[in-house]
Amino acid sequence: MIYDVEMPVPESAQIQMLKRALEPGTPFLVWASGTTMRMPRRVYELFKQMVERLAAGKSVTLTAGHQLVTTQQAADILCMSRPTFVKLLESGAMPYHRVGNQRRVLLRDVMEYTPAWAAVMPRSEREPEVSVVWVDPAPEEE
Secondary structure: OOEEEOOOHHHHHHHHHHHHHOOOOOOEEEOOOOOEEEOOHHHHHHHHHHHHHHHOOOEEEEEEOOOEEEHHHHHHHOOOOHHHHHHHHHOOOOOOEEEOOEEEEEHHHHHHOOOHHHHHOOHHHHOOOEEEEEEOOOOOOO
16 A cells, blocks of 8 residues: 655644654654553654655655556656556566566666666756655564
8 A cells, every 4th residue: 555645834844843853862652641662663764764755845655665566657657658668677677577468567666766867867856756665574673
């Protein structure tokens, strides 16, 4: 499941305060009842990434790192035609696998792909408006 979050302008000051508050110390969750719990490290890192991106004025999308997309969906994300994207796959620029006679790619690979022509673009034009935070199932680190 994908969740898109974009912060309204009035909340941007609160996001900046939250970003500063996340820097030092060990994070705890505090319920209205007063119950506290140490925030798991992976949850803290995920939360921190989201706050940093929101503080930079970007929207955030949470998605599973192993989510598959079709060639049409990938082409749409990269703003190219599907035939061009298929040629890109066949050139070996990105891994894919087949489901029957159709190709599927990991959304993570699509989002991390940087076309060769992007190197000549100014950095501000290369950075997407939407940041993706990957949520992978993994053992919790202490």
